[in-house]
Amino acid sequence: MKPAVFDYSAPESIGEALDLLAEHGSGAKVLAGGQSLVPMLNFRLARPAHLIDVNGVGSLSYISANGALRIGAMTRLTALGESGDVAGAHPVIPAAVAQIGHRAIRNRGTIGGSLAHNDPAAELPAVLMALDAEVTARSADGERVIGMQDLIEDRLFDTTLDDTELLTEIRIPAAAGSSFGFREFARRHGDFALAGVAAVITTDGSTITQAALGAFGGTHATRLPTAEAALVGAEAGDAAFAAAGAGAAADFPATSDVHGTAEYRSHLINVLTVRALKDAAGQAGGGNG
Amino acid sequence: MAENMSVVINVNGAGREVSVEPRKTLADAIREDLGLTGTHLGCEHGVCGACTILLDGEVVRSCLMLAVQADGAEITTIEGIADGDALHPMQSAFSEYHGLQCGFCTPGMILAGIDVVSRNPDPSPQEIREEMGGNICRCTGYQKIVESVQAAAAVMSAEGGSA
Numbered sequence: 001m002k003p004a005v006f007d008y009s010a011p012e013s014i015g016e017a018l019d020l021l022a023e024h025g026s027g028a029k030v031l032a033g034g035q036s037l038v039p040m041l042n043f044r045l046a047r048p049a050h051l052i053d054v055n056g057v058g059s060l061s062y063i064s065a066n067g068a069l070r071i072g073a074m075t076r077l078t079a080l081g082e083s084g085d086v087a088g089a090h091p092v093i094p095a096a097v098a099q100i101g102h103r104a105i106r107n108r109g110t111i112g113g114s115l116a117h118n119d120p121a122a123e124l125p126a127v128l129m130a131l132d133a134e135v136t137a138r139s140a141d142g143e144r145v146i147g148m149q150d151l152i153e154d155r156l157f158d159t160t161l162d163d164t165e166l167l168t169e170i171r172i173p174a175a176a177g178s179s180f181g182f183r184e185f186a187r188r189h190g191d192f193a194l195a196g197v198a199a200v201i202t203t204d205g206s207t208i209t210q211a212a213l214g215a216f217g218g219t220h221a222t223r224l225p226t227a228e229a230a231l232v233g234a235e236a237g238d239a240a241f242a243a244a245g246a247g248a249a250a251d252f253p254a255t256s257d258v259h260g261t262a263e264y265r266s267h268l269i270n271v272l273t274v275r276a277l278k279d280a281a282g283q284a285g286g287g288n289g
Numbered sequence: 290m291a292e293n294m295s296v297v298i299n300v301n302g303a304g305r306e307v308s309v310e311p312r313k314t315l316a317d318a319i320r321e322d323l324g325l326t327g328t329h330l331g332c333e334h335g336v337c338g339a340c341t342i343l344l345d346g347e348v349v350r351s352c353l354m355l356a357v358q359a360d361g362a363e364i365t366t367i368e369g370i371a372d373g374d375a376l377h378p379m380q381s382a383f384s385e386y387h388g389l390q391c392g393f394c395t396p397g398m399i400l401a402g403i404d405v406v407s408r409n410p411d412p413s414p415q416e417i418r419e420e421m422g423g424n425i426c427r428c429t430g431y432q433k434i435v436e437s438v439q440a441a442a443a444v445m446s447a448e449g450g451s452a
């Protein structure tokens with residue numbers, strides 16, 4: 001219940017952090033908010049030889065809303081959830097952040113850490129998939145932009161980032177005119193969800209023109225293509241939502257564990273998808289259903 | 290062993306210096322190096338809330354930080370909230386409303402309660418339950434904890450904020 005020995009560095013710039021990553025590679029771990037990594041260190045599930053603490057890299061913490069929303073990887077979840085710019089551009093984000101752990105966890109945990117850790121029950125990877133976000137990963141050799149789908153693939157507790165790469169920024173394109181629903185089911189407020197879904201839809205009159213759904217709580221975060229296909233072009237209403245719910249259950253990579261069976265989780269995602277879509281449609285109509 | 294590092298922390302209003310291995314958690318440094326054993330350790334992986342402290346005024350889990358990360362920071366532990374012999378209103382309320390039995394969860398509960406009231410001066414029982422869901426108590430059944438926080442909130446807002 002105590003971490004094994006490691007060397008510790010606290011770089012103050014991105015460049016310094018990248019040099020340390022290049023030097024130590026797979027023996028090193030980036031320490032962000034520590035809300036997932038430190039438990040793993042305490043349990044000795046992770047035993048990095050070197051810890052690179054990026055909490056002192058001030059240039060990784062920002063929210064910028066000129067055009068696309070740009071969020072620094074070290075932005076704390078509390079700041080993310082309370083940002084007027086984020087709520088204005090993508091109100092689904094604060095709705096999701098409110099469900100992540102507890103205040104003490106959100107005060108330290110970061111958006112970059114949440115994506116890099118990629119817990120299959122985490123809210124943000126699925127929400128950012130639904131928003132078509134992309135991330136910037138930098139290494140001493142350069143930088144690349146990775147779409148959320150390609151970052152996560154079908155992985156859990158792992159991403160397509162290289163050992164020497166630092167996730168630096170999350171970029172989310174504007175989605176003007178869309179409305180959202182966010183629903184999850186957890187046994188206790190703040191617990192990891194058994195299943196959950198973020199739905200972002202755009203309507204033209206009563207016809208749905210765009211639909212993006214991201215689900216979590218299965219074996220990995222995922223979009224729900226069958227559900228999306230059932231929605232686009234359809235009339236926003238009970239029939240389309242029921243079809244989307246059934247599609248979501250078909251798409252969802254449900255799994256059984258001590259908290260619930262795969263069958264139960266598939267049922268949950270069906271019901272939650274219908275409810276999230278009703279919430280979204282209620283907003284689109286100007287009300288708050 | 291990695292070399293010890295020197296860390297300066299403002300602890301409950303006084304500057305303290307400790308020399309710790311990088312792998313030492315802040316919770317362990319508070320208990321072992323600073324001698325403040327009011328901060329309890331239940332789970333050491335973030336789920337019980339017993340180790341809750343305030344870091345630069347915000348609640349955090351001290352078991353999920355390294356002591357070296359608190360260099361230059363201000364922390365408040367349960368020992369730092371009373372005014373001399375005068376208990377903090379949250380402490381008085383827990384005593385008066387029987388918000389504790391064994392007392393193991395209580396330091397974390399009290400600091401989390403102070404944090405809730407600092408952001409919401411008049412929290413409903415439901416809001417208290419949601420906000421403090423990250424603090425586990427094995428004894429009280431929570432009813433008395435919720436009543437204590439509500440009672441303290443009334444006193445704290447009458448006094449005009451924290452105390």
Ligand SMILES: Cc1cc2nc3c(=O)[nH]c(=O)nc-3n(C[C@H](O)[C@H](O)[C@H](O)COP(=O)(O)OP(=O)(O)OC[C@H]3O[C@@H](n4cnc5c(N)ncnc54)[C@H](O)[C@@H]3O)c2cc1C
Nearest residue numbers: 030032033034035036037101109110113114116122167335
């Ligand atoms: C009690 C409790 C309840 C929780 N409940 C939830 C919940 O309901 N939903 C939820 O989503 N999460 C939950 N969490 C997890 C929390 O959101 C974490 O903060 C998050 O998963 C990891 O973010 P972090 O900044 O703390 O990262 P860390 O713990 O510091 O790091 C996690 C991993 O990501 C890597 N990493 C971090 N940042 C970067 C970067 N910039 N570039 C490359 N790699 C990086 C680290 O090396 C490490 O492998 C909970 C945690 C606790 C303790």
Ligand code: FES
Nearest residue numbers: 331332333338352
């Ligand atoms: S000991 Fe830190 S949360 Fe349980």
Ligand code: FES
Nearest residue numbers: 390391426427428
């Ligand atoms: S009073 Fe015993 S754990 Fe809460």
